[in-house]
Amino acid sequence: MDKFKTTMGVKWKNEIVPEFDSDGRPDLLGWDEAMHNDVPEFEKWATFYDEEAADACRPVLKEMQEQKAKDYDPSDPDYDHDYPPEFEERLTVKNKKDNPDWKWFYEEFLQVDGFSPEEYGWVNMLDAYDKPYPEIVTDGITHLDWDYVLSTAPSIENFKIMVKGHIQLMTELTFTNCEPLMLQDFFEEVEQVYELYRDTYDETWAMYHNEDDHGRGKGRN
Numbered sequence: 001m002d003k004f005k006t007t008m009g010v011k012w013k014n015e016i017v018p019e020f021d022s023d024g025r026p027d028l029l030g031w032d033e034a035m036h037n038d039v040p041e042f043e044k045w046a047t048f049y050d051e052e053a054a055d056a057c058r059p060v061l062k063e064m065q066e067q068k069a070k071d072y073d074p075s076d077p078d079y080d081h082d083y084p085p086e087f088e089e090r091l092t093v094k095n096k097k098d099n100p101d102w103k104w105f106y107e108e109f110l111q112v113d114g115f116s117p118e119e120y121g122w123v124n125m126l127d128a129y130d131k132p133y134p135e136i137v138t139d140g141i142t143h144l145d146w147d148y149v150l151s152t153a154p155s156i157e158n159f160k161i162m163v164k165g166h167i168q169l170m171t172e173l174t175f176t177n178c179e180p181l182m183l184q185d186f187f188e189e190v191e192q193v194y195e196l197y198r199d200t201y202d203e204t205w206a207m208y209h210n211e212d213d214h215g216r217g218k219g220r221n
Helices: 028-037 051-071 102-109 146-151 156-175 183-208
Strands: 004-012 041-048 086-093 135-138 141-144
Touching: 004 051, 041 051, 051 086, 102 146, 102 183, 141 146, 156 183
Parallel strands: none
Antiparallel strands: 004 041, 004 086, 135 141
């Protein structure tokens, strides 16, 4: 599921007045620069993380803004803005990168180029549905069907092993070998991995294994 966030409120604008020199001439360059750099004040009213809730509440908030604009009186000392408020919505919908799948997990997060289960310490050859991974033969060599690996979730044991090993590797590269790591990007990727874990195994283990009191699969430790 794509992450959704939108913030609604009103935007207040003030008139930009030029400064005048001793001869009464306006500083047009300074005025132009001030208008270019001016950022209207944003008064936040509500933030929504659910698109349906945002759609339901948007008309109500717009009505509130319209009424506030009608009530606006520039001569009222309670108003410290030069113009009535305008409705503004600041929408953030995360892109496809933030909607991870298993192809992203192997190719982008682990950056796998040639996969060997033994190299990653797999303890079984099962996917998350307890089904054995199919094997294919290429040039006389038997190996896992890589397309199948990219299309399905691994067993939860193998998933945890791979994630733990990759985080340890990144830590060593950063603090032992002093190789630079974009920490913010890495933390965001770890958050995406957790989202993939939650969305996949909560449903999978509830279907195929014992459930806890919240209807989620307990998994195997």
